[in-house]
């Protein structure tokens with residue numbers, strides 16, 4: 001393909017992505033913390049739109065406010081300005097339309113793998129038998145069905161993180177927020193987890209906001225990369241990544257995908 005034809009293909013890919021439903025709209029988001037030297041602005045007015053089934057990575061130097069941004073989107077931080085909309089509805093506080101995966105696995109050590117995944121479903125009012133059935137399906141998706149009955153302590157770091165992903169997805173959020181989920185893993189496991197995550201994300205209808213300080217990881221995973229700077233945290237750039245895979249996973253017209261919607 002000539003350079004020009006390649007540029008056209010990339011432009012068309014992102015035009016298609018941006019024509020999709022707006023799943024996350026952040027506008028003018030301001031976050032301040034009170035410190036001993038007075039008020040500090042950590043996020044100085046963030047604007048951001050992500051589309052259905054997009055994979056967005058957020059990068060920036062340590063302390064620029066990446067975690068604060070995803071925590072605010074998750075509804076875990078009060079904000080001092082701006083607003084956050086999920087699928088067109090303004091949100092304040094946490095909700096089942098957003099799920100989060102952290103670097104620490106935060107699994108309940110006293111519950112089996114299956115019950116860790118079904119926990120969120122039970123909280124959402126799903127009956128025990130049905131919650132266990134659905135949890136089994138999510139474990140199957142992350143390749144851990146055979147481990148349903150074991151306890152987290154018996155799993156490797158990568159496996160624990162796959163359980164955490166299954167647990168987050170089980171409530172069928174519109175947005176999966178991931179804050180440096182693989183940084184505690186060794187390089188080989190991290191590479192495997194990146195492949196797993198892309199595989200899983202392609203199969204389901206979820207928009208991912210993935211924080212990383214590793215630009216290589218962002219380039220590998222993202223449709224688009226949001227670059228933040230520090231003091232105050234502000235958007236420097238929103239880069240479109242000319243990856244070879246289709247933007248936002250498979251086409252929404254794919255019959256196999258439609259069956260899962």
Ligand code: ADP
Pocket residue numbers: 033034042060061062063064065066067068069
């Ligand atoms: P990043 O994830 O990009 O490394 P963070 O979002 O964790 O950055 O933090 C951004 C800035 O906000 C840092 O300077 C941090 O010290 C400050 N900060 C984060 N949480 C709090 C808090 N609860 N109270 C006061 N300052 C905070």
Ligand code: MG
Pocket residue numbers: 066067068
């Ligand atoms: Mg952080």
